[in-house]
Amino acid sequence: MQIEIKPPYLLFLGDEPERSHAKTAVGIAHWRPELCVGQLRLPGSGVDLGFPDMAPADAAAAGAQSLIWGVAGVGGLIPEHWIASLFAAVDAGLDIVAGTHSSLSEIPGLADAANKAGVRLVDIRNPPTDLPIGSGEQRSGRRLLMVGTDCVVGKKFSALAIAKEMSCRGMNCDFRATGQTGIMIAGGGLPIDAVVSDFVSGAAEMLSPENDADHWDVIEGQGSLYHPGYAAVTLGLLHGSQPDGFVICHEAGRTMIEAFPGFQLPTIPQLIEQTIAAGRVTSPDIQCVGISLNTSTLPAKDRAEYLAKISDALGLPCVDPVATGVGPIVDYIVATFD
Amino acid sequence: MQIEIKPPYLLFLGDEPERSHAKTAVGIAHWRPELCVGQLRLPGSGVDLGFPDMAPADAAAAGAQSLIWGVAGVGGLIPEHWIASLFAAVDAGLDIVAGTHSSLSEIPGLADAANKAGVRLVDIRNPPTDLPIGSGEQRSGRRLLMVGTDCVVGKKFSALAIAKEMSCRGMNCDFRATGQTGIMIAGGGLPIDAVVSDFVSGAAEMLSPENDADHWDVIEGQGSLYHPGYAAVTLGLLHGSQPDGFVICHEAGRTMIEAFPGFQLPTIPQLIEQTIAAGRVTSPDIQCVGISLNTSTLPAKDRAEYLAKISDALGLPCVDPVATGVGPIVDYIVATFD
Incomplete structure (x- = not known):
C-alpha cells in the first residue's frame, strides 16, 4: 500500500x-x-x-x-x-x-x-511495512523517470511540469511522488529513500503499477547515480520504475555534488550512458527523451543559445521547465512512443 | 556501531x-x-x-x-x-x-x-539505528570487495578464503561481513540489505573504517548490479566500501539470475566494466584483481582448462576457491598494490 x-x-x-x-x-x-x-x-x-x-x-x-x-x-x-x-x-x-x-x-x-x-x-517519512522485493516483471503502461546529475536540480518540478503538460493535452497520466513534498502534492506516494535497501526496487514497482497501455506514470526521481551518499536509492528507483523514457535534470553551471566536496557531477552524455547501462537490466529499450535544465543562474539573454546548443549536441529536446515550459519534451515523447 | x-x-x-x-x-x-x-x-x-x-x-x-x-x-x-x-x-x-x-x-x-x-x-537481522549517510571521503587502508554476477555465487566463501590466505601470509587484514552467516563467522558486521536505502553507503563506510595503510578489509559482497531486486544494496555497498580492488564471483555455467526468470547474467567483462564505471564515483582507481568461480557443476577434468581460458582472456587470475585455492588472487594483489 x-x-x-x-x-x-x-x-x-x-x-x-x-x-x-x-x-x-x-x-x-x-x-x-x-x-x-x-x-x-x-x-x-x-x-x-x-x-x-x-x-x-x-x-x-x-x-x-x-x-x-x-x-x-x-x-x-x-x-x-x-x-x-x-x-x-x-x-x-x-x-x-x-x-x-x-x-x-x-x-x-x-x-x-x-x-x-x-x-x-x-x-509521510514512514514507508509502509508490507513492501515486496522487486520482481523485475514487465508490466503494461508507460513510465517516465526523472534522472538527476545531483540532488536539488529540479527533478520534482520537471516531473510535475511534464505531468501537467500531458494532462493539458488530454494524455492519460499520473505524477508519482517519491519524496515528502511530492507526496503532499500528489496526495500519495512512497518516501523511497526511507525504504530498506532490499525493497527499494519493489517499492518503486508498487508506486508505478501496471496500467493502461497508453497511460504514463511520470515519476519523481531521487538522488543521482553519481552521488556518494544516495546512489543506492537512485538505482533501486531506476530498476523498479522500469522506465520507457527518462529525462535528465540538471542545474546549469553546477559542476560539483552539492555539500560533498570533491565529487564532480557527471556530464550529461555520461549520465545518459550510465543510466541506460544500469536501467537496461529491467527496461531493455530505455531511452533518454529530453533534458530539463534550471538555467536561473545564467543571464536570461544567454538561455536560448545555451539550451539550443545542448539540444543540437544530443539530438534531444532541451528545456528550462520554468522559463520555456516542457512542451518540447512532451512533443518528443508523443512522437517517439506513438 | x-x-x-x-x-x-x-x-x-x-x-x-x-x-x-x-x-x-x-x-x-x-x-x-x-x-x-x-x-x-x-x-x-x-x-x-x-x-x-x-x-x-x-x-x-x-x-x-x-x-x-x-x-x-x-x-x-x-x-x-x-x-x-x-x-x-x-x-x-x-x-x-x-x-x-x-x-x-x-x-x-x-x-x-x-x-x-x-x-x-x-x-543479527537488525542493523543499528545510528548509521550515517555516506560521505564518500577518502580513508586510509586498502579494501577488497567481492562482486557477484548474481546472489549465491560464492561471494562470502571467496572473501573468507582470501582473508584466510592473506592471514596465512602474515598480511594485516580483516574479513568484513555484510550478511547473516558472515556476521556469525566474523563475530560482527552489518546486515547491509536491511539498512534503509539512504544509509547503505554510510553503513558500508562504517563497516570498513580507516585503517593502517597496509591493512586490507576483505568485504563480503551482496546481490548483483544486474539483479532486478537487489542492485540498490549492491551499489550502496560498492560506493561505501570504496574498494581499491574487486573480485568477480560467479558460478560456472549459470546464465540466468536465480529465481528471476528472464533475467540474464552479465558476462564477466560486462560486470567488470560496469563495476568500474559505478565504483569510480568513490574509488577513482578501482580495478578488478581476479575472478573466483564455483566450478562444481563442471567435470573435474575440464576445470583447469576452463579457468586458464578465462584467465588468459582477461589477463587476471582466475581460481575456484574450493578446488584451487585463492593463492593466485592474493599473489596478484601483492604484486599490484605493493
Whole structure:
C-alpha cells in the first residue's frame, strides 16, 4: 500500500515568517490549488498563499479532510505554540499529515486524541511495512523517470511540469511522488529513500503499477547515480520504475555534488550512458527523451543559445521547465512512443 | 556501531536432521573453529560438527559467552521444543545470537529473562539505528570487495578464503561481513540489505573504517548490479566500501539470475566494466584483481582448462576457491598494490 492523503486540504502555515520555509505549502498551492480549501495561519505569519484563512472547524465544515503541515519548522521540530492547532484539527475530524523530523506521535496526548476522533496521524517519512522485493516483471503502461546529475536540480518540478503538460493535452497520466513534498502534492506516494535497501526496487514497482497501455506514470526521481551518499536509492528507483523514457535534470553551471566536496557531477552524455547501462537490466529499450535544465543562474539573454546548443549536441529536446515550459519534451515523447 | 558478537560460542543445532539446514553452524565450524567451545544438540539431531556436546551451563563454565543459533528452522520459525534451551542459555549467562525470521523477542518471557540475567538477545537481522549517510571521503587502508554476477555465487566463501590466505601470509587484514552467516563467522558486521536505502553507503563506510595503510578489509559482497531486486544494496555497498580492488564471483555455467526468470547474467567483462564505471564515483582507481568461480557443476577434468581460458582472456587470475585455492588472487594483489 502506498501512503494516501485524503483531500481536500487545510494548509497549516503556523507563524512562519519566511515563504522559503513554507516550501511544501507553496508547492501544493502552486501545483494543486484545487485540493486546498483554506490556510491556517497564526499571528506573525509572513506567508499568504491566497486561500481563505480558516480555523480547523471551519475548514472541516467546508469539507476539508486533512490538515497539511506545510512548513519546515526550525530543525524539523514542532514549535510548542503550534501544537494547539494540531489538537484543534484532530478535534475537528481532520487527519494530520506531516513529514517533520520530530514525529507527531511524540506530542503527548495527540495520538490518543486522534484515536478518539477516528482520524489519522500520517507521517509521510514512514514507508509502509508490507513492501515486496522487486520482481523485475514487465508490466503494461508507460513510465517516465526523472534522472538527476545531483540532488536539488529540479527533478520534482520537471516531473510535475511534464505531468501537467500531458494532462493539458488530454494524455492519460499520473505524477508519482517519491519524496515528502511530492507526496503532499500528489496526495500519495512512497518516501523511497526511507525504504530498506532490499525493497527499494519493489517499492518503486508498487508506486508505478501496471496500467493502461497508453497511460504514463511520470515519476519523481531521487538522488543521482553519481552521488556518494544516495546512489543506492537512485538505482533501486531506476530498476523498479522500469522506465520507457527518462529525462535528465540538471542545474546549469553546477559542476560539483552539492555539500560533498570533491565529487564532480557527471556530464550529461555520461549520465545518459550510465543510466541506460544500469536501467537496461529491467527496461531493455530505455531511452533518454529530453533534458530539463534550471538555467536561473545564467543571464536570461544567454538561455536560448545555451539550451539550443545542448539540444543540437544530443539530438534531444532541451528545456528550462520554468522559463520555456516542457512542451518540447512532451512533443518528443508523443512522437517517439506513438 | 556495528553488531558485535561475544566469543567464544556454543553452537546450537537443535534436533535438525540435515547438515544442509545447519549452514550457519557449519560455516562457523569451518572458518572459525577456534571460536567454538561446544555444540548443543537435542535428541534426533543429525548434525555433528565435532565439538564436545554441552549444555549451556557446561559451556558457560568452559568460557562460552554466546549461544549461536546455527540452524535454519522450518520457515525461519523457532520450534516450540527448542525454546527450553534458549532459556537455559540465558540462565547460564549466555547471549543468544540469531537471525531467524521470527524474532527472539517474540518468545514469551525470554526478553525478561535476558534482562534479569544481564545478557543480550542479538538479532543479527537488525542493523543499528545510528548509521550515517555516506560521505564518500577518502580513508586510509586498502579494501577488497567481492562482486557477484548474481546472489549465491560464492561471494562470502571467496572473501573468507582470501582473508584466510592473506592471514596465512602474515598480511594485516580483516574479513568484513555484510550478511547473516558472515556476521556469525566474523563475530560482527552489518546486515547491509536491511539498512534503509539512504544509509547503505554510510553503513558500508562504517563497516570498513580507516585503517593502517597496509591493512586490507576483505568485504563480503551482496546481490548483483544486474539483479532486478537487489542492485540498490549492491551499489550502496560498492560506493561505501570504496574498494581499491574487486573480485568477480560467479558460478560456472549459470546464465540466468536465480529465481528471476528472464533475467540474464552479465558476462564477466560486462560486470567488470560496469563495476568500474559505478565504483569510480568513490574509488577513482578501482580495478578488478581476479575472478573466483564455483566450478562444481563442471567435470573435474575440464576445470583447469576452463579457468586458464578465462584467465588468459582477461589477463587476471582466475581460481575456484574450493578446488584451487585463492593463492593466485592474493599473489596478484601483492604484486599490484605493493
